[in-house]
Amino acid sequence: MVSQNTIAIIYDYDQTLSPTYMQEEAVFPTFGIQAEAFWKRCNDLVQDSGYDNELAYLKVMLDSLEMDRPTNGQLRALGSKLTFCPGLPGMFEELQSGLLTAEQQAHGIHVEHFIVSSGLREIIAGSRLAPHVRAIFGCEFAEDKQGRITFPKRVVSHTQKTQFLFRINKGMLDLTVDVNDHMPADLRPVPFSHMIYIGDGPTDVPCFAVMRRYGGHAIAVYNAEDPSRESFRKCYQLSTHADRVHHIAPADYRAGSHLRLLLEEMVAEIATGILNRHVRDLEEGTTRAPSHRVD
Secondary structure, three states, rough: OOOOOEEEEEEEEEEOOOOOOHHHHHHHHHOOOOOOHHHHHHHHHHHHHHOOOOHHHHHHHHHHHHHOOEEHHHHHHHHHHOOOOOOOHHHHHHHOOOOOOOHHHHHHOEEEEEEEEEHHHHHHHHHOOHHHEEEEEEEEEEEEEOEEEEEEOOOOOOOOOOHHHHHHHOOOOOOOOOOOOOOHHHHHOOOOHHEEEEEHHHHHHHHHHHHOOOEEEEEEEEEEOOOHHHHHHHHHHHHHHHOOOOEEEEEOOOOHHHHHHHHHHHHHHHHHHHHHHHHHHEEEEEEOOOOOOOO
16 A cells, blocks of 8 residues: 555646636737637637647647747746736645644645646746646647647647546656556555646536546636626536536635635645544554553
8 A cells, every 4th residue: 555645736727827828928929929810710620620629729829830930948938928816826835834734744744736737838837836836737749850849749638637637646647657557546646535626617527527526626716807707607507507516716826715715624624634544544553562450
């Protein structure tokens, strides 16, 4: 049996950790791409030619960049332009150092953060979030002989995102390892009951469903400043009518916010459960010395 001391919080990126789309914030202004025209071309490929959404945006991006195609290193540098929802990236460190008790930490209980996105991994990897995250999974480009991005080498669709939940569950973060290999539950380093997934809408439904099925925790977040309320309605539907998530909250990670209180309570509850298991296992594995009876 392996040590199962990790509490994993897994985040979508766009509209979850950031109020904007990374392409609009980092790529479009740099290369003079018009957002409205870009997304229309993507929608046309999906509607008229049957493209998957993720492949459509990757193709339109390559077509739009043409001779100005950057290297992966340049994409990573664009990550410095990303902005985040309130409270980030500070919350990542605060959940680790300020929430767990000294006894829990002495037992090796700790919090790790992961990002699973259909956006571009290199851009997130160049952001201020990266130093606080154990692993980032997202779409990736190969490079040609000149080092410029070319054909997509990894596409993470909203259904394929569930693969990475199982990778975290099994500790198979190396993408060359086949995640479908069988692994007994007591050898999996991060049980689903120790996992919290945070996303923003229908594209996260497969991940929400996996979390609900295997005893994990699911939270849908929305933009409270969206005057159309569309962001809130998506989350409301997921919670009230589709029963996909346990909770909904504004995407505000600051101390005292609804979302932060939910996360802190979940982490504390999971940590208490792990510690209780440790104590129970220790007691059950200890042979007590015989008592000396005095008549």
